[in-house]
Every structure is written in C-alpha cells, then in structure tokens.
Amino acid sequence: GIQVEQSPPDLILQEGANSTLRCNFSDSVNNLQWFHQNPWGQLINLFYIPSGTKQNGRLSATTVATERYSLLYISSSQTTDSGVYFCAAAYRGQNFVFGPGTRLSVLP
C-alpha cells in the first residue's frame, strides 16, 4: 500500500513567522487531504487537494502528484495554529493512508 511520510516531525515557530510542511507519498495518488488536529484532539479538514494549488486565508497547499509530494504553507503564524498537521493520501478506490504528522508549536 501507499507509504506516507511527513517532515519535519516537530516545528517550533515564533508568532508571525512563515512555515512549510511537507508530505511525501510512495506512489502516485489521486486524492490528498490536509488536516489540523488541535490540542483537544479535534481534526479539522484544511484542504482536499489531489493536484494543483489552493489557498484559504493564511494557509495554502500545493500537490504535485507526479512528483509524489504535497506542501502546506502557513504564513504569519498565530498561537492558534499550534497542533498536529496530518496529510492523508489515497489511490483511486482505496482508503486514505495518514502520515505520522508534523507537530507545530507557535510561541507568543
């Protein structure tokens, strides 16, 4: 099955800084999602992005399926951005496989 890796595993930022989170997958996929898990455990869907680029406020994501990676950009980070960011990838007709996550801490 698909293997999903994320980097870096941990990231500490000062409030206002920008960051890039990376998701690599082992084979071509046709579906990819990014999630944010807050400190209370709730997962929020950020992007459904099988290919191309999407933006939502301070967040944007780019997936290049042919090169087997996706990037999540966070600009002007805020303390509320803290938590764990997961990507999940899937082949057509198969279930999503989640990566191990990137733990982000934004300091005031």
Add this chain to the structure above:
Amino acid sequence: DGGITQSPKYLFRKEGQNVTLSCEQNLNHDAMYWYRQDPGQGLRLIYYSQIVNDFQKGDIAEGYSVSREKKESFPLTVTSAQKNPTAFYLCASSLSAQETQYFGPGTRLLVL
C-alpha cells in the same frame, strides 16, 4: 447544526468487558469510518462503511466490530479480544468514498 457527534467523551473499560462507542452524523453522508490514534501517532483505519448495511475491515480490525443499520449511525464495539484498547478513537464521514472527510470530537478509551 450539521455535524458528527461521538459519545461518550471518555470511556473506561474493565478487563474482559465489551464496550460500544457511538458515532452519529446528520450530514446525509453515505460513507463512515472509524480510526484509532495512539499517543504521538497518526490515524489507523479500523472499519469503514460506504453504504447502509455494508461495512469492510480496515488495517487493524481485529478485536473490533461494527454495524451500519442506519445511514446516520456507525457504532464501534471494542471487544475483550482487543488486548490493547487504550487509545483515542475518531469517527469520520464523507459524502462518498474518497471525498473530503469530516471528523467527530473523538472518544478516549482507558482500561482499568
């Protein structure tokens, strides 16, 4: 409000006991999922259902059982055969398979 609810928020299980976690959605989604998350880890798929009265095993189904008698409900039973059940359990739903998934708030299961 539309969404996914899970109950209870915390659940304690005694040795040899079966416990059932509730998951309800009013989003009119066909597909529902159960995931397990261990501390510091990602999510692993336990069971999924793409339509009422049908469900499939995920990657770690041993020691768990589910039912899907109604579109809006997908309860998970953790049986006594699951030897290490302490974890955070998350339920999700999507309009159909491989669409955007929406998650409930989760249930934390602890073994006494």
